Amino acid sequence: MPVSFLFSAVLVLAAASAQAAVRLGVLVVVDQMRPEYLDRSDLPDGGFRRLRREGAVFTNARHLHIPTETAPGHAALSTGRSPAVHGIVANDWYDRAAGSDTYCVADSVYGIGPEHLRGPTLADALKASDPKARVFAVSGKDRGAVILGGRKADLALWFDRFTGEFTTSSYYRRPSWLAAFNAELKKKNLLPVKDGRVPKDLIASPAYDEALDLLVEALVARERVGRGASTDLLLVSYSGTDLIGHRYGLERPEMDAQLKSLDAIMGRLLARLVRASGGSLALAFSADHGAIPSPEDPAGKALGVRRLNWEKFGASLESALQAKWPLKGAAWIVSNQLPHLYLNRRAAEALGLEWHDFLDQAAKVLSGVDGLAGVYLPDSKGTPFDAQIRRSYDPGRSGDLFAIMGQNVLLGDAAPGTSHGSPWDYDARVPLVFWGRGVLAGRVDAPAAAVDLAPTLGRLLGLDYPPGDGAAVRTEALAVPR
Numbered sequence: 039m040p041v042s043f044l045f046s047a048v049l050v051l052a053a054a055s056a057q058a059a060v061r062l063g064v065l066v067v068v069d070q071m072r073p074e075y076l077d078r079s080d081l082p083d084g085g086f087r088r089l090r091r092e093g094a095v096f097t098n099a100r101h102l103h104i105p106t107e108t109a110p111g112h113a114a115l116s117t118g119r120s121p122a123v124h125g126i127v128a129n130d131w132y133d134r135a136a137g138s139d140t141y142c143v144a145d146s147v148y149g150i151g152p153e154h155l156r157g158p159t160l161a162d163a164l165k166a167s168d169p170k171a172r173v174f175a176v177s178g179k180d181r182g183a184v185i186l187g188g189r190k191a192d193l194a195l196w197f198d199r200f201t202g203e204f205t206t207s208s209y210y211r212r213p214s215w216l217a218a219f220n221a222e223l224k225k226k227n228l229l230p231v232k233d234g235r236v237p238k239d240l241i242a243s244p245a246y247d248e249a250l251d252l253l254v255e256a257l258v259a260r261e262r263v264g265r266g267a268s269t270d271l272l273l274v275s276y277s278g279t280d281l282i283g284h285r286y287g288l289e290r291p292e293m294d295a296q297l298k299s300l301d302a303i304m305g306r307l308l309a310r311l312v313r314a315s316g317g318s319l320a321l322a323f324s325a326d327h328g329a330i331p332s333p334e335d336p337a338g339k340a341l342g343v344r345r346l347n348w349e350k351f352g353a354s355l356e357s358a359l360q361a362k363w364p365l366k367g368a369a370w371i372v373s374n375q376l377p378h379l380y381l382n383r384r385a386a387e388a389l390g391l392e393w394h395d396f397l398d399q400a401a402k403v404l405s406g407v408d409g410l411a412g413v414y415l416p417d418s419k420g421t422p423f424d425a426q427i428r429r430s431y432d433p434g435r436s437g438d439l440f441a442i443m444g445q446n447v448l449l450g451d452a453a454p455g456t457s458h459g460s461p462w463d464y465d466a467r468v469p470l471v472f473w474g475r476g477v478l479a480g481r482v483d484a485p486a487a488a489v490d491l492a493p494t495l496g497r498l499l500g501l502d503y504p505p506g507d508g509a510a511v512r513t514e515a516l517a518v519p520r
């Protein structure tokens with residue numbers, strides 16, 4: 039082959055790959071979003087409708103871990119792995135060495151940071167493959183931003199309910215424009231501080247995500263997101279729907295107003311990011327978990343959902359153990375972070391109980407407590423939840439037992455508010471959509487997993503990010519499956 043031909047072939051290849059590189063990758067997470075919110079027919083075009091029309095929509099996507107709550111859900115999306123790998127077993131877990139509960143993004147040096155996050159993340163893999171790539175993570179919640187951003191985020195910003203401002207920790211760079219942005223935000227009076235904090239009824243209102251939308255607008259402009267030297271990755275987590283769900287449930291006017299507002303925010307976001315990147319973007323959209331309909335509302339009534347009081351339920355777990363093995367002045371359950379139950383190892387030893395045998399018996403005793411589907415050891419075999427438990431188990435952080443809530447049981451008294459955390463479909467099912475350059479539009483009804491998102495978005499960004507346990511690159515979403 040002549041040298042000149044070889045040379046031009048190399049040039050053509052280089053041009054093709056430069057063209058294929060997407061300037062902007064985006065991950066949008068809606069905290070507590072059920073898949074059917076995407077299918078509402080009463081919304082204008084531009085937001086959810088546009089995603090549905092132009093995107094690859096997986097209608098049957100699930101989280102594979104428990105508990106289905108914010109931190110493990112965000113970690114599943116940002117890492118494409120389960121808690122057994124990424125280590126974020128819950129929002130809070132019990133630190134046996136310290137003898138106290140710990141928060142998922144607590145950091146021993148920086149206050150808030152990704153110290154507890156383990157294993158690979160899509161954002162870190164992008165930065166490792168390309169030193170010019172930039173990563174920006176924002177959320178209403180600190181854990182949303184930190185867990186999405188990975189360990190090398192260029193920026194991670196979240197809302198501080200005590201100051202009414204967006205903030206970061208010293209783990210990250212504090213952008214020079216943030217103070218001026220916060221001053222502008224205060225002038226708008228969206229989330230004013232009263233008596234030392236932003237009132238709960240304002241946090242649980244569309245204003246929460248509207249404030250984040252303003253932050254994203256400023257971030258895109260000030261950091262020239264989508265116009266960097268290489269690929270930029272923008273990770274956005276909207277928290278408002280979760281706060282509204284916890285306070286008002288899924289079927290009240292407050293949720294309706296929130297979803298309309300969020301849809302408008304999505305419309306503005308899509309248009310803004312297309313503009314910023316010159317159309318060179320690939321976006322993935324999902325949620326950290328769903329939620330159960332409240333028993334006071336029509337869908338909850340139809341399902342036969344019932345409420346249990348959190349404190350009473352916890353007390354009945356403890357008293358079931360005390361009835362079989364009475365302890366004087368001590369508790370069997372040293373920390374209750376459902377489904378993780380941490381038991382009193384010292385007490386078992388003092389009674390001469392062999393630990394594994396004791397756990398086996400304790401699981402059987404606890405399984406009889408009203409409201410539970412069952413209580414299992416981490417190495418359980420032959421239960422309906424083996425796969426979820428195996429994927430959710432970290433020996434240093436998980437509970438000694440996994441207590442699985444019964445179907446259609448809602449833990450929490452704040453009627454008409456809802457909650458989540460179980461392995462059941464109402465909590466585990468989430469939307470999963472890919473949209474933008476390189477995406478093949480269409481609906482896919484085959485089962486999919488939330489952990490499919492990271493390797494599939496990676497592929498859209500031209501990055502080989504190997505799928506973890508239970509995950510796959512969803513080639514149905516790719517215009518050119520490679």
Ligand SMILES: [Zn+2]
Nearest residue numbers: 070108280284
């Ligand atoms: Zn929640």
